Amino acid sequence: MTRRDWALLTVNPVSTQACIAAAGIVDPEIVVGALWSGGGFYVQQPSSRAELTFVQSTRIGSWPSLGSLLPAGYADRAESAGAAWWTEIHSNGWEPGRAELLLAGIARLSEGWVVPLGGGDGEFSPL
Numbered sequence: 001m002t003r004r005d006w007a008l009l010t011v012n013p014v015s016t017q018a019c020i021a022a023a024g025i026v027d028p029e030i031v032v033g034a035l036w037s038g039g040g041f042y043v044q045q046p047s048s049r050a051e052l053t054f055v056q057s058t059r060i061g062s063w064p065s066l067g068s069l070l071p072a073g074y075a076d077r078a079e080s081a082g083a084a085w086w087t088e089i090h091s092n093g094w095e096p097g098r099a100e101l102l103l104a105g106i107a108r109l110s111e112g113w114v115v116p117l118g119g120g121d122g123e124f125s126p127l
Contacts, residue, residue, distance in 0.1 A: 006089045009066070010112025013057035013060060014087040022105030026098065031039050050093035052102070057085040065076070085110075088117070 008014055014033050023043060024028035030045050035053065043052040060066065066086075091099045102116045 005117040007115045008087040010110035012110045013085045018106050024071040026102045053090045055088040057087040060084040070111045
């Protein structure tokens with residue numbers, strides 16, 4: 001079981017609907033609920049009690065401030081897409097690969113990418 005942090009860099013804000021749709025592929029028992037009066041939400045796998053906590057998506061106002069997180073070529077591609085959103089995700093208790101699979105689905109539905117944060121390998125993974 002692991003604890004890890006990611007961000008989703010997306011064209012659309014990450015929604016609970018995207019999480020529910022992606023969760024249905026990974027495990028139909030996964031539940032999604034609101035946190036902090038709408039400031040975030042959680043995704044929980046009841047069988048393992050593994051959780052992902054999503055902090056409300058924030059609109060990106062300055063692409064240069066994200067340049068150090070993105071490999072060559074992706075900053076230009078993302079910037080040309082126009083508006084973008086940054087969503088932080090904190091995980092706890094997921095079996096290796098399960099959270100990544102769920103996040104990959106959410107990123108696809110939100111038109112974006114998964115960016116590993118602290119403790120990750122620092123690689124940007126376009127999906």
